Amino acid sequence: MKNIKILSLFALLILLGCNGDDDNRNDITLSGEWKLIEVNGTIAGIRHLFVPGIIKWNFNTSNHTFTVVNNNTDETKQDVLESGTYTYSIEGNDATPELCNQTLVLDGTNYGCYSITTTTLQINQGEADGIIIKLIR
Numbered sequence: 001m002k003n004i005k006i007l008s009l010f011a012l013l014i015l016l017g018c019n020g021d022d023d024n025r026n027d028i029t030l031s032g033e034w035k036l037i038e039v040n041g042t043i044a045g046i047r048h049l050f051v052p053g054i055i056k057w058n059f060n061t062s063n064h065t066f067t068v069v070n071n072n073t074d075e076t077k078q079d080v081l082e083s084g085t086y087t088y089s090i091e092g093n094d095a096t097p098e099l100c101n102q103t104l105v106l107d108g109t110n111y112g113c114y115s116i117t118t119t120t121l122q123i124n125q126g127e128a129d130g131i132i133i134k135l136i137r
Contacts, residue, residue, distance in 0.1 A: 028116055028117060028118055029061065029116075030059045030061055030116060030121070031059050031060070031061040032058065032059060032137070033056055033057070033058045033137070034056070034057045034058070034059070034121050034135035034136065034137060035050075035052040035053050035054075035055065035056055035057075035135060035136050035137070036050050036054070036055035036056070036057065036079065036080070036133065036134075036135050037049065037050055037052055037134050037135060037136055038050065038132075038133075038134040039077070039078045039079065039080060039131050039132070039133055039134075040131065040132050040134075041125070041126045041129070041130060041131040041132045042078075042129060042130065042131060043129045046078055046131075048077040048078050048079070050072065050077070050079070052136060054070075054071050054072055055068070055069070055070045055071065055072055055079055055080075056068070056069045057081075057135060059088070064087055064088055064089060065085055065086065065087055065088070066085070066086055066087075066088055066106075067084070067085045067086075068081045068082065068083055068084055068085075068086065069083055070082055070083045078131065080131070080133060081106070081107070086106060086107040087107060087108075088104065088105060088106050088107070089104075089105045090102050090103070090104060090105070091103050091105055091110070093113065096113075096127065099113050099127065100112075100113035100114075100115075102114070104123055106123075110125075111123045111124075111125045111130070111131075111133070112124050112125040112126070112127060112130065113127075118137070119136055119137045120134070120135070120136055120137075121133075121134075121135040121136075122134050122135075123135075
């Protein structure tokens, strides 16, 4: 009987210690390194794929800058930005709030809605015949 009480208490402690929220929101941040893997869109319907790591974006959320290291040598591919350090901001979306609440402004240009998970970042300027940018961690 004593063993059953101890096992029951142990099982209860394990269950209470588990966190049911597997999607930890603290891990979702723009900060850090992202690898550009795809640029698609425009009225011409382009789709350019990149090997992860050829083009890296590193966001610094403390000073709202990001650094691009662009090693793409294929001039026919739209790779968005050249190597350098740029500013970014997140702004409220007053124009099309039904699509998203906030937009991402990169180096003074509004690139539209963005969505972020722990492993992916997608920036969507597609509503204005712009581009859709896909990056991974």
